[in-house]
Amino acid sequence: MDIFRGQNLIEFSDRFKTDLDCKEYLAQAKWKDGYQCNRCGHGAAQQRRDFSRICNICGHTESAPAGTLFHRVRFGVRKAFFICFEMATTTKSLSASYMGVRFGITEKTARLFMHKVREAMRSSGNHPMDGTVHIDEFVVGGREKGKIGRSYDSKKKKAVCAVQLTEGGKERRMYSMKIDNFSGKEIKKMFDAHIDGTAKMTTDEWRGYWPLAKKYDIEQIPTNGGLNFKALHTMIHQIKSWIRTTYSWVSDFHVERYFDAFCYRLNRSQSKGTIFNNLIVRMVKADKIYQKEIICS
Structure with a gap:
């Protein structure tokens, strides 16, 4: 062919x-x-x-x-x-x-x-990330009165993002997926779908990762104003800006499809x-x- x-x-x-x-x-x-x-x-x-x-x-x-x-x-x-x-x-x-x-x-x-x-464009899940992986949660949606950051009862769309880093600390691959809440059970969906069991994972100090640390190699460190997760936060900012500036708003029903499209193009940026x-x-x-x-x- x-x-x-x-x-x-x-x-x-x-x-x-x-x-x-x-x-x-x-x-x-x-x-x-x-x-x-x-x-x-x-x-x-x-x-x-x-x-x-x-x-x-x-x-x-x-x-x-x-x-x-x-x-x-x-x-x-x-x-x-x-x-x-x-x-x-x-x-x-x-x-x-x-x-x-x-x-x-x-x-x-x-x-x-x-x-x-x-x-x-959805990932097959056949090539999980290994090596150094940074993970964080985020929300998609406009401002809510009285709601700042993570909240279980927020109407914003909740998601988790994982970025595999190169030796130089740059993003190599990323995956993002919708979750229902910020519990360990929901966050584990990302681990099961896209992260190899041998990966060395780093997260912030959010308590939702505590149950997962018993099974996975997870190190929890302070964000230090985002400096300890620079590549990860850059990717989260880009995907949120991409959705906000192009589509203004996406439904909870479709948001994961937009995550898949963003990650698909980024993960193949070296094989365009x-x-x-x-x-x-x-x-x-x-x-x-x-x-x-x-x-x-």
Whole structure:
């Protein structure tokens, strides 16, 4: 498969001139390891001009977008590819209203598809962080009268962030996830999902980490005005500013999708050349998601 590399929009536009170009790319990603009919399980098929496959045994026809997050995209696969390219490679924030105007679709349609893309950006959890990891909790939301900092009864969205550091103390990888409260039970979700048991973790002196210190290698130190967690607090500030300046407000239902999108781009900042292909492969392999799972009820 000749994968697309780089962030050049002109080169991208030249590579994907039509929907057929995009379907060919999808077909190569989808059946890279071989075809198997999803109806009878047979492993041989004929290819049609639109790069769909017809099973040699049962005659079932499967299109390249079928079974992927591009399935039934009504505004065209090419526009969907361009949205993926923008979301994967840009260093700027992208709102649904902006994307709607940019690609000639409605804001609602743009928002729904962008949520599908964010689903594909979610970490698999197969590569937990090791080495030196700093962890802290934070809240997303505007000011609340009488509420300062962490509070169990706050209406703000609660989250925990973990950053893996390089030997020089710079951020290497980060993950952020929504939690219901600041208890050890909730914070442990981050440990289970993204942190290797061998990691040496450093946190502030919040008591929610006390139960976890019995199982994990955790050192609790004073924040020293944030100086002891400079890289971690910088990342938390960036993710909060990104949400506030681009979206103004996000629902509790969707906030984790925005965390996933932010972390996905940051964690692949050293491999931007292949980030678009990585996202397309994720869109192909991701589980099907229905509109009712995206729309907040």
